[in-house]
Amino acid sequence: xxxxxxxxxxxxxxxxxxxxxxxxxxxxxxxxxxxxxxxxxxxxxxxxxxxxxxxxxxxxxxxxxxxxxxxxxxxxxxxxxxxxxxxxxxxxxxxxxxxxxxxxxxxxxxxxxxxxxxxxxxxxxxxxxxxxxxxxxxxxxxxxxxxxxxxxxxxxxxxxxxxxxxxxxxxxxxxxxxxxxxxxxxxxxxxxxxxxxxxxxxx
Numbered sequence: 744x745x746x747x748x749x750x751x752x753x754x755x756x757x758x759x760x761x762x763x764x765x766x767x768x769x770x771x772x773x774x775x776x777x778x779x780x781x782x783x784x785x786x787x788x789x790x791x792x793x794x795x796x797x798x799x800x801x802x803x804x805x806x807x808x809x810x811x812x813x814x815x816x817x818x819x820x821x822x823x824x825x826x827x828x829x830x831x832x833x834x835x836x837x838x839x840x841x842x843x844x845x846x847x848x849x850x851x852x853x854x855x856x857x858x859x860x861x862x863x864x865x866x867x868x869x870x871x872x873x874x875x876x877x878x879x880x881x882x883x884x885x886x887x888x889x890x891x892x893x894x895x896x897x898x899x900x901x902x903x904x905x906x907x908x909x910x911x912x913x914x915x916x917x918x919x920x921x922x923x924x925x926x927x928x929x930x931x932x933x934x935x936x937x938x939x940x941x942x943x944x945x946x
Contacts (some may be wrong), residue, residue: 755851766847771799774842785884790816791817792888846927849878862937878925886910889907892907
């Protein structure tokens, strides 16, 4: 058992290193097609915000997803009202790598976990697809909304929006926790599906 865990750990480190390198090289190409979906999700989650621009920019040695959003409806902050204004806009940004990080960890777990059957690996990879979509949609777009609705420093007495706490969770390791949870779930479900298929074949 100890040797199996050691082998898994070694494979996990090697696969993660490879995927991180690929993510570094092809990160912009992978994330760019997702940007319209991110913009749509932000406006759907909070229709008081309009996405004016979402793009990938290089700053120094890092590559960022940069957003510009404008309030188009009144924001009620406790007993205060923040009216739409052409001069009022939000410009949060995050590293491209932060969008890919949970996906890379999930794929690393799926590929590193031992299996003796190609069918089980195929089922795992098939189940991984919706998990990747879920990780992407719950990470950057919701994090951006949480950042834009975070008025705790300016107005500490007003109620805090739930997505502000969600962004706090993401920024404190939540994305990695979600990826690990998704990986364990995919492996468990794939194993169960494989056993059911084997049982039906035997019948």
